[in-house]
Amino acid sequence: MKTLQCIIADDEPIARQILETYIEALPHLEICASCKNAFEVLEVLQVKTVDILFLDINMPKLSGLSLLKTMQQKPEVIITTAYPEYAIEGFELSVTDYLLKPFSLERFLQAVNKVQKNVKEETKIISTDREEATTSVFVKSDKKIIKINFDEISHIEAYGNYIKIFTDKMILTPQTLSDFLSKLPDSFIRIHKSFVINFNQLKLIDGNQIILQNDIKLPVGKSYKKELLDMI
Known part of the structure; x- marks a missing residue:
């Protein structure tokens, strides 16, 4: 069973202690942070992958509900x-x-x-239909599981602890660029520390810049240019 990483957010010390006691009683839960306000939660989410957020509503400066409204990507809340x-x-x-x-x-x-049930359902969707996995990938985005066909992807951009996947729209998902690249076919190549492109979408190379079929311009890092040219 997967160990679920938890954040507690409550301005009351006693409330935090009760949640800490409950979480520690369950071997498949682990506390990664115990926060007194919403701003501390945002700081933790920038550096850690979190599965569950236990969130109080009535907190100083920024309420729990206001916090949720500001979050593009949410763990289970x-x-x-x-x-x-x-x-x-x-x-x-x-x-x-x-x-x-x-x-x-x-x-x-x-x-x-309920959280565990959601996690199992997501895992089941991602792990099923191995044949389809050769032409597509499933990603989690804003509590949804989205199927993306590889040939629809033009490029991928690193964005902190997330990546932006560009098709005819932008999909934000919590994972690193390196991890996602490992799931892609050989037609995808890293051209910069922050960018991966679908080589089939390449239109032209102009010095240290490439242009894709959709006319998007991206920089080419010096350490990545040789590998790019070798694919031509």
């Missing part, structure tokens, strides 16, 4: 609050569950089980 009136808005923001304080370990476990 379990609201932990004393305010039932925000439940509808919470579910409209695609939270996994809504726990009203004080909640029992049993109720906490029910919420975690």
Whole structure:
């Protein structure tokens, strides 16, 4: 069973302690951060891959719901609050569950089980249909699993702990450029520390710049140019 990385976000020390106790009681959960406000959460998400965010609503400066509205990519979110009136808005923001304080370990476990079910379903979708995997790839983007055909991709751009995949639209997904490149066929080549292109989409090379069929211009890093020229 996969160990799920968790963030706690609550301005009340006692509330954080209760969640820490519950999480530590479950061997498949691990605390990667315990935060007092929304800004600390954002700092953690920039450097760590997180599976579950246990999020209080009533926090200083930036509320839990306001935090969710600012996030392009969200982990599984379990609201932990004393305010039932925000439940509808919470579910409209695609939270996994809504726990009203004080909640029992049993109720906490029910919420975690929902997360595990979602993770299993995502894994099942990604791991099925191996034949299709030779021409396409599945990626997670904003709580959705999206199938992308390789021949539809023009290029991929590194974006912090995420990558931007460009087809006829842009898809943002949480993984590194190197990891994603390892899933792609040989027609994809890295031309820069921040860019991978579909060689079949290459239109021309102009010095240290390439132009794709969609007229997108991208830089070519000096250390990558020889490999690019070798493919011609």
